[in-house]
Amino acid sequence: QKEVEQNSGPLSVPEGAIASLNCTYSDRGSQSFFWYRQYSGKSPELIMSIYSNGDKEDGRFTAQLNKASQYVSLLIRDSQPSDSATYLCAVGVGGGFKTIFGAGTRLFVKA
Amino acid sequence: GAVVSQHPSWVICKSGTSVKIECRSLDFQATTMFWYRQFPKQSLMLMATSNEGSKATYEQGVEKDKFLINHASLTLSTLTVTSAHPEDSSFYICSAQGTSGSVEQYFGPGTRLTVT
Numbered sequence: 001q002k003e004v005e006q007n008s009g010p011l012s013v014p015e016g017a018i019a020s021l022n023c024t025y026s027d028r029g030s031q032s033f034f035w036y037r038q039y040s041g042k043s044p045e046l047i048m049s050i051y052s053n054g055d056k057e058d059g060r061f062t063a064q065l066n067k068a069s070q071y072v073s074l075l076i077r078d079s080q081p082s083d084s085a086t087y088l089c090a091v092g093v094g095g096g097f098k099t100i101f102g103a104g105t106r107l108f109v110k111a
Numbered sequence: 112g113a114v115v116s117q118h119p120s121w122v123i124c125k126s127g128t129s130v131k132i133e134c135r136s137l138d139f140q141a142t143t144m145f146w147y148r149q150f151p152k153q154s155l156m157l158m159a160t161s162n163e164g165s166k167a168t169y170e171q172g173v174e175k176d177k178f179l180i181n182h183a184s185l186t187l188s189t190l191t192v193t194s195a196h197p198e199d200s201s202f203y204i205c206s207a208q209g210t211s212g213s214v215e216q217y218f219g220p221g222t223r224l225t226v227t
Contacts, residue, residue, distance in 0.1 A: 032214045043204045043221040044155070088154070092214050097143060099216055103154040 002027045004091050006102035014110050019076040021105050023089030026070070032092030033065055035074045038104065039085045048074060079109040114138050115207050117219035124195055124226055131191045132222045134205030140185035141207035145216060146178075149202045161188050195226045 003026045013019045021035075032051055036044035050056045050063040050072070062075040072091075076083055086104040093100055114137040124130050134144055143162050147155040159175075161167040161182035169175045179191040188207075192199055202223050206216040 034215065036218075043218040046215060046217060049215055090216075095214075097208070097214060098157075098160060099145075099214075101155045101157075 002091075002093050002100050004089055004100050004102035006087075006089050006105045008103060008105060010106040010108050012108045012110060013079050015079060015081060017079050017109075019079045019083065019107055019109070021074040021076075021087050021089075021107065023072045023074075023102055024070055025072070025089075025091045025100075027091065027093050027100075028067075028070065030091045030093055032099075033063070033072045034090040034092075034099070035061075035063060035072075036088040036090060036101075037083075037085045038088060044088055076107075079107075081109045081111045083107060084109050113209070113215075113217040115141075115205065115217050115219040117205055117222050119222060120220060121223040122225070124224070126196055126226055127194055129191055129193045130195055130224060131189055132203055132205075132224075134188045134190070134207070134219050136186045136207045136209075136217075139207075139209045141188075141209060142185070143208045144182055144188040145206045145208075146180060146188075146190050147204045147206065149204060149221075155204065158190075192224065195224070197226045200224055200226045 005024045035048040038044045048063040050065045056063045060077045064073045088104045089102040090099045116135045118133045146158045158173045159167045159169045161180045167180035182188040204221040206218045
């Protein structure tokens with residue numbers, strides 16, 4: 001059973017702080033990794049994709065991938081109250097054409 | 112780019128009736144579309160994967176005769192919930208992968224189904 005594990009949270013950080021979200025996965029053959037943001041009552045929105053070991057930065061977001069440790073993380077710098085949402089880690093399996101989602105981490109950014 | 116629409120955004124139906132949900136990729140062609148269901152405060156549950164012109168692949172435990180999926184073109188997939196019951200009430204979300212070989216999925220806004 002291929003799995004993606006996330007801490008359900010909630011993770012609470014003050015406005016302006018760095019939020020760190022973590023994810024581990026079980027399928028060593030996975031090559032594609034994604035972070036989605038889901039606001040309450042809405043569908044997921046893709047915010048980052050990463051395919052190679054190391055860091056990938058996009059604005060306030062940095063995704064980090066360590067395939068040896070089967071670990072993916074998302075850092076949100078200068079967190080804003082509008083970042084409060086559930087963040088879903090997703091891993092491509094079966095050549096990437098199917099995606100397994102974690103249960104999500106709820107993030108609260110306090111003003 | 113990569114916009115996916117769903118219609119309707121919400122629907123209320125009586126128990127025993129059928130409901131059809133449409134998923135369209137508006138600005139790209141989708142080789143593969145996925146249908147998910149999400150209950151309150153739970154994660155996404157993949158129901159089925161559909162490829163244009165072929166039969167959908169259903170996940171274990173999902174009744175293919177109850178949840179009919181048709182992927183008629185590279186921009187349209189439909190999910191029909193047949194003989195709906197109150198336990199089918201949920202948030203149904205589709206996603207699409209493009210034909211360019213990218214494995215990224217882009218989600219539609221979802222359809223909230225309530226069966227009374």
